[in-house]
Amino acid sequence: MxxxxxxxxxxxxxxxxxxxxxxxxxxxxxxxxxxxxxxxxxxxxxxxxxxxxxxxxxxxxxxxxxxxxxxxxxxxxxxxxxxxxxxxxxxxxxxNILYLFIASVVVGSILSMNRLTIVRGFVKIFLPLVAGSIAAALFGTLTGMAFGLSAHQTFFYIVIPIMAGGIGEGAIPLTLGYADILNLPQKQLFAQILPAVMLGNLTAIIFAGLLNQFGKRHPCYTGNGRLHINDDGTLLKKNNNAVASVENIAAAGMIAITLYIMGILVHKLIGLPAPVTMFFLAVLAKLTYAVSPKLEDGAHTVYHFFSTTVTYPLLFAIGVTITPWNDLLAAFNLANIVTIFVTVLTLTTVGFFVGRWVGLYPIEGAIINACHSGMGGIGDVAILTSANRLQLMPFAQMATRLGGALTITVAIGLLGLTA
Incomplete structure (x- = not known):
């Protein structure tokens, strides 16, 4: 046994x-x-x-x-x-078990996180994310052009989809915007960009695994899940002298579900994605001391349970249901592979060096930037699991959701000007 x-x-x-x-x-x-x-x-x-x-x-x-x-x-x-x-x-x-997982991991980790880490972390990941996105767009486009692709094709159909925030909240709204501007069928455009999203996610998973190995060999570059160099302790603040009661664990789980349901309501009313609303509500609850220390301990257990027991069964279900193998194969030509590789590499490398410059642990900064090239919440789960840093999920969600939304907005605006 x-x-x-x-x-x-x-x-x-x-x-x-x-x-x-x-x-x-x-x-x-x-x-x-x-x-x-x-x-x-x-x-x-x-x-x-x-x-x-x-x-x-x-x-x-x-x-x-x-x-x-x-x-x-x-x-x-x-x-x-x-x-x-x-x-x-x-x-x-x-x-829709994916969103139960994301709600439990995001809310659980935020509620059990050091408040100072939250404030410093969200402020400091902004600059590496923006700098990485701009550099990735530039170098990715130049790489595609070097392999015979047009700048328009490379930028709008390979580079931008990688950083758009996944499929449901990235590729679909992006191609809806493209379809309105170009008067082309949305399904045709979606099929065209999906391979780049898939291969970009796979590349980010590989880079996250390599960063994890690099951190083991060079511990001075990593906080092993801690994001900020000046953090006074572990990222997940847990009272090790107390064992969370079953009631507090269940209550913390219900808080996560409540915040997600509030996110669904806000999405129906104003269109803001439910995970983004849930994310902000969890941060607000943490910063305003709305949750007691006992419930914070319960939230830590909820996070630990889902990250330990649910991740790989969930990834298997993702592979069966929403990871089309033929779309991944469609991206396997030299120009696409190199362009996608350079785009994700640039995004990750800038996160490493700019993250270090602003005071983040370089490996954690690079991993957060890598999540910007993932398949939304699905990609965040896979990338952070590969890096063995699921506790970074709140920051990864910010990079994916907000970074993706800004990428889509900028891309549709530029396409409207150049069409």
Missing amino acids: NLRIGIIPLPAYCLTLVCLGFLLALGEISGDISVMIALLAVFGFTCAELGARIPGLRQIGGPVIVTTFLPSCLVYYKLLPNELVSSINNFWQST
Whole structure:
């Protein structure tokens, strides 16, 4: 029982795997939440273990890469049973579990964070993010031109989509704006930019894994999850002498859900994305001392539970449902690969050096900038997991959501002027 696959004791893992195999053979895999938890946990942690044991790959985020992209490949080549795929798709669509995860991690980490770190961190990540975005746009466009692509094609269809904030809140509104200006079908434009978003996210995952390895070899460049050099302690402030009660853990979880529901309401009223509203409300609650220390301890446990137990099952579900393998393959030509690589590399490198200049730990600054090239909340989860720094999720959400919104606004404005 002390041997585990992920968090699952080995005997329980073997029994669950055998039972799932029989259920699949009998055609009895259902959308029952207990069955789905077992299925996603077994397959998610299996993929993570596989990625962690492949030499070379494990140093660049192997567990995340394998857990996200292997199921996508298996679905594309029809190597997973159709009943299993359809059950996971139905579960994903009906539960929207990604936003429960993001709410728990973002609110949990913010409420258990040092207040001074919040204020300093959000102010100081702004300059590296802006400088990185401008430099990435410039060098990415020049790289595409060097490989024979036009400046217009490179900038609007490769570089900008990488930094637009993902798919739902990035690529879709971006292509809707493009469609209005160019009088072209939105679906055509979406299909054109999606490969860049996918490959940009994969590149950021690899860079995050490399940064994590670099930090292990050169500890002077990293805070191991602490963002600010002058922070007086750990990023997540936890009272180690007290154990959070079950009631306080549950209450903190309900606070996270309440803030997300408030975000949904604000989105319906004024169109501001729900995660952004939730993020600001959590920061406001923290800075105004609206949450008691006992609930802050509960929030820390909520964050730790979701980051430890839910991440890899969630990534497996993401790979099955919303990571199209054919779109990733579509980006595999030399001009696209090099352009995307240079764009993400520039964004990350500027985050490293400018972050150090403004007083951030360089590796943490680089990772936050890398999240600006991810696939929204999905990308943040994958990138931060690859870097082993999920506690940076609030700052990653700011880089992704707000940075993406500003990128879309600027891009649509420039396209309107040049069209």
